[in-house]
Amino acid sequence: MASKATAQRQRDIQAEVATADAATPKKREVAMQAGARPYPEPPFPKQHQPKPGAEFKLDPAPLYDAPFYLGSKKLAGKVALITGGDSGIGRAVAVLFAREGADVVIAHLSEDRDAAETKAAVENEGRSAIVIKGDVRNRAFCEDAVEQTIAAFGHLDVLINNAAFQVHSKRIEDLSEEHFDETLKTNLYGYFFMAQAAAKVMKAGSAIINTGSVTGIEGSPALLDYSMTKGGIHAFTRSLAGQLLERHIRVNCVAPGPVWTPLNPSDKEADDVSKFGSKVPMKRPAQPEEIAPAYVFLASPQMSSYITGEILPIIGGYGGG
Template identity: 50%
Template sequence: MGDAPKIPPQSQDSMPADEYKMEPAPDYTPRHPGSGKLKGKVALITGGDSGIGRATSVLFAREGAKIAIAYLEESRDAEETRKLIEAEGSECLLIEGDLGSKENCEAAVGRTREQFGQIDVLINNAAQQWIDEDFANLSEEMMRRMIDSNVMAYMFMTQAALPHLKEGAAIVNTTSVNAFKGNNSLITYSTTRGASLAFSRSMASLLADKGIRVNAVAPGPIWTPFIPGSMPPEMVEDFGKAVPMNRAGQPWEVATAFLFLASSDGSYFTGQTLHPNGGMIVGA
């Protein structure tokens, strides 16, 4: 990939943060021509407005899928992603709302089916993250906010989508390298990502006989709005340098893992996790 771009100190006061404010801009661009791997499919992607979700949305569109994006409130990023999807010759539906609410998850699924008539791929990716500076005094509100976003939303979305998923459908959940190795400054976040990992494995077992595959992707340090939105500027500077590849990953480098698991390329994968993490060795 060549030299990694230098990441200067920066921070934002919102979570999720805004991609358009990041310097340098995350790289979402697919690297290869599409080959129709998702032709005729509809993908519902949570957190598809930015970061890994944006890169996955654009890649899936290039591969022929129509895209529904569910996001919290980052309308400027979402509109930009819609333009990118349409530039790939596909269609995009934007759905704003807090997915920690079961009602909103059901509405997102309903709107997707109303617009496109089907759902073939569910990508549970939207999440929130904060540094646990003082875990002993971390507020119940903050804990529940992360659990609602990172755990309950995945379960609610899956519940809502399941009646509409047919044999051959795929669910891919985002987890994290921190679910495997732990992180003493991201205790709550890492715990929620452990939950999404266990959820993926359990649902894979439940749905195998229905021909629905469920897998997970566990990114390492990726340059997304998570980083300036949750870390102080001094931690953001040169983010990702500690991994063996000596750089942060880019969203497009994670999107390819989602495509593999969502398409027929991954037809013999269920209950598994892919690890785009720059060389960190963790238990599978």
């Protein structure tokens, strides 16, 4: 009798939940807006760009200037070298670093107009900036970038490894050796060469921040090579953090989800760009200014002096299924 009563009680609970579920209105697909200002939501205009992509051509223009973010000298007197600093996350980080009192070195591949606009944005914050053009796959360029930083400002306190290469490939058979090599050389060798050059001149209290990705955590079927490099960057971050601990240099990583930057419209087809970011729980991509404060946090000795070897995901929410 007790068994039958328990079984009936469980069926009653099941029926009660089913009735409640049936009466619950279906969720509307609404993008989450919880920031200081509204952010663009998909669908976006269909668009595609040749590599490496230009920020000034994006529609809508990425939001990077964070007008409601107030600086408080968290990076006063610091010098930061940012790879991929001309656009996207790199540009937003450059602006907020300047607002916090840092001078900035903007390293970029070939996007002269974007780099000039980022330099002007840093100077508009009352700080100095220099632009260095070159390929992070080249060890000599990375060493030269650090040398130019020291020549211009006398020291290097923060390295942001941010430059990246990404192109979708749906089948492993179609992923050419040239494509695979380009991704690894840019995303792994570039980070290694730059960190190696920077570590030689950095003093105690300095920080290295790498840009990882949600793809390095969850994987991505059409980004086999890119996901592999981003997972490698996460491991590189934790390993280098342990190695540089005795030098009192912190190493951390920000792992974003979809962000509205030139990286993706110069990779995805126009139809996919239109829907970019719609699959995350927040139903929209991040804007660069929503990601940049995490870099300020990890660079600032006032805010994160007890944090090293960490991977900080900023991916537009978990769950939803």
